[in-house]
Amino acid sequence: LVPNYLFADVAKKTNAYIAAHPDKKVIKLGIGDVTLPLAPVVVEAMKKGAEDLAHKETFKGYPDYEGYEFLRQAISDYYKSFGVAVGADEIFVSDGAKSDCGNIGDIFSKDNIVLVTDPVYPVYVDSNIMAGREIVYATSNEANGFAALPDENVKADIIYLCSPNNPTGSAYNAEQLKAWVDYALKNDAIILYDSAYEAFITEDLPRSIFAIEGARKCAIEMCSLSKTAGFTGTRCGYTVIPKELERDGHNIYATWYRRQATKFNGVSWPVQCAAAAVFSEEGQKQIKENISYYQENARIIASALDELGIYYTGGKNSPYIWLKCPNNMGSWEFFDLLLNEANVVGTPGEGFGENGAGYFRLTSFGDRENTIEAVERIKKVLTNLSK
Ligand code: MLT
Secondary structure, three states: OOOOOHHHHHHHHHHHHHHHOOOOOOEEOOOOOOOOOOOHHHHHHHHHHHHHOOOOOOOOOOOOOOOOHHHHHHHHHHHHHOOOOOOHHHEEEEOOHHHHHHHHHHHOOOOOOEEEEEOOOHHHHHHHHHOOOOEEEEEOOHHHOOOOOOOOOOOOOEEEEEOOOOOOOOOOOHHHHHHHHHHHHHHOOEEEEEOOOHHHOOOOOOOOHHHOOOHHHOEEEEEEOHHHHOOOOOOOEEEEOOOOOEEOOEEHHHHHHHHHHHHOOOOOHHHHHHHHHHOOHHHHHHHHHHHHHHHHHHHHHHHHHHHHOOOEEEOOOOOEEEEEOHHHOOHHHHHHHHHHHHOEEOEEHHHHOHHHOOEEEEEOOOOHHHHHHHHHHHHHHHHHHOO
16 A cells, blocks of 8 residues: 555645745645535525524434435436436435445455556555455556556456546546446446546536446446535535345345445435535536536646647546646656646646556646636746757
């Protein structure tokens, strides 16, 4: 296990720089943390939920382990809006996709082989190292547009997929996802599908693994309101487990329910009220305005890279821009250059795995003014570099 969680490492280096240079305005485009406030309709629902707790008649204690029915129904209707059938009784409300991605390992035995695509969101790797599982890596690189596909010669039992991908911003099309589903069915494997960035899809691409035929027999999907609706601090996500999903005589829904009831007491009433408001008609309208704002930031960053002639993936269908470091620089070397010369913080690709070496990730979650300023500063540094 690497000594530090990637984003903790980046934060430590950034804070040390800021402490040594208090006069500098450092712009953070590192961790994918949102900057726009919660949508007004969401805040209203949260306030009302908090008020409910102040009165005997409306007070709530422990929530249902799988989340309140009204929220699960709202999530089910949301899936329906893009043509995917997921029952309210197949959904678990949680405190976020990161927790579920890490905790889901509790219901799988230690001897399962885990496959991740590399570069990879570190949580999939770190949590499985902590559990003592063997991990195999599928290479994402320039040749496959940073979207690895299955290799018939590799045997895996648990497969983590993230699309649109963190960190590379690439997004699988239906045919590519079908290849993974077919592989999982053939190998009796389970896909753990992280769809945290589905709301950023602009092209005609699957928004859920359950848009793919056969997925209900081999997949679990985790999603989050963090990036979709600004819940990084509020915390709420959901996991979908089809009722028919079984392995070795065990029903996976029932097994996860057992795990959650043992270790998790649910999401608070005000937060579940706020989450349900996200899925209301007005909520969807308001969060889409915020998503468009970040998408425009992504476009601004991507067009600067186009201008500079730098290779990148993402930026469309994704809030992340994954770029090749100029002049064959290493990821951390480029991190230091941008921090010192442009006072801009990004995330070194190397922190996401071997195939991330020489790459770098920028996020579009900053505010507009800062994003424009960061892009100008980066352009200046890179132009001087090529002189
Ligand atoms: C990231 O920057 O990769 C994300 O913010 C991490 C996360 O969602 O936990």
